[in-house]
Amino acid sequence: MRAVIVEDLALLREGIVALLRENGVDVVAQAEDGPGLERIVAGHKPDLAIVDVRLPPTFTDEGLRAAIEARRRHPGLGVLVLSQYVEPVYTAELLSCGEAGVGYLLKERVGEVRAFIDAVQRVAGGGTALDREVVAELMRARQAGGDAGGALGSLTPREREVLELMAEGRSNAAVARALVVSAGAVEKHVRNIFAKLDLPASDDDHRRVLAVLAYLRAGAG
Amino acid sequence: MSTSAIHTHAARWGRDFVFNLAGVVTAAVALMLWTLGSIVSLVLAITYVGLFAGLATLLAIRWLARLERRRAAIVLGEPIEERYRPLRDEPRSYAARLHELVGEATTWRDFAWAAGWGWIGPITSILAAGLWVAVFGMLSMPAWYWAIPGGFDVGILAIDTPALALATTAAGLLLIPLCGVLVRAITVGELTAMRFVLRPRGEVAASPAAAAPPALGPPFELHVSLSLLAALVVTIVWLATGGPFWPVWVWFGLGVLVALHAVALRSWAARGDAERAFRVKAEFCALIAGYLWILWALSGAGYPWPIWPMLGMGTAVALRALVLYGDRLPWIDRRALVQRVDVLTRTRQGALDVQAAELRRIERDLHDGAQARLVALSMHLGRAEERLADQPEAAALVRRAREDAGLAIAELRDLARGIAPPILADRGLKAAIEALARRSAIDVTIDGDCDRRPLPVVETAAYFVVAEALTNVAKHAAGAPAHVRVTQDADDRLVLEVADEGPGGADPHGSGLSGLRSRVEALDGTLSVVTPPAGGTTVRAELPCGR
Incomplete structure (x- = not known):
């Protein structure tokens, strides 16, 4: 897998590059600012771009806008946005440019090496990776705004955990690993969740994730 | 004519x-x-x-x-x-x-x-x-x-x-x-x-004219005319009878009455206006003094006794003048005070600007410094953990250290968010309020606009006012929709209004708003809470946009 990284802090950039290389990700180029992203993506045609939200010169949401623009110009490019904070508006904007191959993670998740590499591979492969803080925010908004009939409230705590992990973008197998239960148990929970939330059943991991995300985002306004 | x-x-x-x-x-x-x-x-x-x-x-x-x-x-x-x-x-x-x-x-x-x-x-x-x-x-x-x-x-x-x-x-x-x-x-x-x-009495409808102040109208004219007539009559009588010129006393008496009438009317007209009332009082005293001197002259111009009442009246007038116009005295330098206020206003604004800039700098430093280092630390610990797969005890220790680093990062994140939420700094007040509305448990509509971004310190205060007001609505007026209005008035003041249709009757001092009030007032703004018992609460803040 070929990846590029845009991060203005050398300390972090170099650490992430080392981490990725250790785990078999080929980092083909690095940049430090928004325009740099477009340059290296156009030049190297990578599978994935890892982008910090806050970049020079404005140090605002430069990276986010650059990432969205890059996705618009290069369909099929996976974009994983790293940030030091969760901003639901930004998440929503990122997801609005298509859920396939996007991710939004807090920076500190790079410390959870396995999960991070898993998310990187998922996004590069057209999947989704949302930080659990983002998912929690979506759940909160869904419950505050439009949890019609209290569907979310009717989930058991375990089903809720499964739902949250699915919303992060994980496959059934990954959910089973994270919860240390059998794949069959996860299957059963997923069926229950889909029945309770009145979502169309599907065998495809990614479609399930999209259905869950669509459900949560519908209530988030 | x-x-x-x-x-x-x-x-x-x-x-x-x-x-x-x-x-x-x-x-x-x-x-x-x-x-x-x-x-x-x-x-x-x-x-x-x-x-x-x-x-x-x-x-x-x-x-x-x-x-x-x-x-x-x-x-x-x-x-x-x-x-x-x-x-x-x-x-x-x-x-x-x-x-x-x-x-x-x-x-x-x-x-x-x-x-x-x-x-x-x-x-x-x-x-x-x-x-x-x-x-x-x-x-x-x-x-x-x-x-x-x-x-x-x-x-x-x-x-x-x-x-x-x-x-x-x-x-x-x-x-x-x-x-x-x-x-x-x-x-x-x-x-x-x-x-x-x-004219009939009794159930006469109260006419608005009854409450009107007496003008220098017919009654006064009448008074003057009758006095003139009386003066003329006594003069004619004196011409007919001869003797010492006694009509001068009648003139004097009539003149005093007319003058008193005029003073009464003028002081009525001047009521409520301290400076005008003072002038009328001074005129009155001058008039009395003048008459006393005339009296003194008419009574043979002996010992100048009118100086004593004049001294008394002069003292009273002077004291009153001191109270009214004291600030115009040369040794009380009004201009110096004005300049001082100017300087204080400017320096306070400067202090607030510096404070705001300082806070944003701290937030930046946290982001680029401590937070980034902690992220790097957490990352290295993660990598170490991977390599310690064969030593579970050491791996558990490293994992623990990584989790602590994660907690520290979360705390710093909360701290930074308390200084100013990122979206406010990135996209301005309206976007930040929209984000607030989206996260709020209640229905929030937003309108208005501000063309020009206020100073960061003002923007931040405005943001927290809206945030606190919306939290209060969600807490005390559950289910009631809220309306946020952001405008800039003619005096370049940022006006925020958060209105809800809840039950009203909120305690304007009891909520978290009193803390925000001092923040708003430090910026020369005002914060008011209108909460009629009949229902609906409106929190209104006005803030100067700055510079």
């Missing part, structure tokens, strides 16, 4: 003349009715005929009173309200009708007028009409001189040459204004008395 003013005066004086001419007639009738009617009625009261006489007298007096009201209305254009109890039509006994008339207050007002006018009227109206007749006589003197050969004697003067006749005309011309003013005074006096007696 302009032509129109001459016209106005001529018309008014003409009306006065006609009014008094008619007054001569009505006064004669009144005198006759009153004396004859009273006497005849009383004398005949022992018989039944006295009843008819009394009834006839009262009805005649009523007729006269109505005529008098019309005299005022038609000649002077000053209508006097008329209100009689309607007489019942069905035939009743004369005694009953008399009883009805006697029981009506207006009857006795009419009666009083007939009596008063019967005695006073002949004097005043003949005097008034006579004054004009005298002036006309003087004006037409050459005609009389021509008509009566050989000249004639008008009592104090024998008109025996054409020059003298013409001189009399000239004197008559000069006397016109004086005559006009004097007759005007008499007429106003008569009218005032007529109003006083003949």
